[in-house]
Amino acid sequence: MEEFEELTADVLKDFINITPTRYNTSQKKLCFAIIKRMYRRVKMGYKNLGGIKICNDKGIVIDGNHRYITYLLAGIEIEYIIWTSSLCDEVILYKEVEIDETKDWDEYLYDKRKFIKDKNFIESYNKENKNDFFP
Structure with a gap:
């Protein structure tokens, strides 16, 4: 695991x-808590969080x-997955996106709520990745 600042x-x-x-x-907004959590986990060595669907x-x-x-x-390297978008999707520059610093959006999603804690995430990650990663 590399050294990093939160x-x-x-x-x-x-x-x-x-x-x-x-x-x-x-998207018009992004959730700071989600990005912070993912960033910490990637820096801890858990880099396979999934590909990015792009149009x-x-x-x-x-x-x-x-x-x-x-x-x-x-x-880190990004895996891109070619996808399609809706006709109504408007292009927004990331620097125009609002960062929501007040809420953790994962708290509202039952299937993601359990992964807010690193311990739960790590257990699930290791199962899905056949325990091939040991930090």
């Missing part, structure tokens, strides 16, 4: 404002906006 909202905002991205988004025609992330920003922040 992500702050200011560091995230600065990164988004100055870093050019290959893809944009159609090349519009140049946007369809599924995986939080992972996309996390992977860029952590400087």
